Amino acid sequence: MDIEIVEDKENPLLGRREVRFTVTFDGGMVKRDDVREKLIALLNAKPELTVVDYLKVEYGKAQAKGYAKIYSDEDLMRKVERKHILERNFGKKDEGKENA
Numbered sequence: 042m043d044i045e046i047v048e049d050k051e052n053p054l055l056g057r058r059e060v061r062f063t064v065t066f067d068g069g070m071v072k073r074d075d076v077r078e079k080l081i082a083l084l085n086a087k088p089e090l091t092v093v094d095y096l097k098v099e100y101g102k103a104q105a106k107g108y109a110k111i112y113s114d115e116d117l118m119r120k121v122e123r124k125h126i127l128e129r130n131f132g133k134k135d136e137g138k139e140n141a
Contacts, residue, residue: 042066044079047106055121058111060084064096065104071096073129076107086111092122092130 048061062080064071077093080086094108112118119127 042071042075042079044076044083046083049084056113056117057121058084058086060109060111062107062109063104064107067103070098071105077109077130080109084111089131090115090118092118092126094126 043065045063090112092110096105096107098105
C-alpha cells in the first residue's frame with residue numbers, strides 16, 4: 042500500500058490540519074485502520090488526534106482517494122467531529138465500562 046499526499050493545509054479556525062491523499066493498493070480493499078496507521082507514521086501525527094474522514098475507491102482501479110484531519114486538541118476534535126466518524130476511527134469508547 043502506497044500513500045501519496047495530494048494536499049496538506051492548516052485550518053486554524055478549527056484547529057486542525059487537513060490532508061487529501063491517494064492510496065494505491067494491491068488486491069482487495071484497504072482497511073481504514075491500516076490507512077490511518079500509515080498516515081500517522083507518514084505525517085508524524087498523534088494517533089488519538091488523527092481522523093480519516095473518508096476513503097472513496099475509484100471504480101476499476103486499485104486506488105482510493107481519502108481525506109484525513111489531524112487535530113491540535115482532543116476536546117476540540119470531539120466538539121467538531123461527527124459522532125459516527127469518531128466511532129469509525131476509534132470504536133465505541135464506552136463499551137464494557139458499565140459492567141466493570
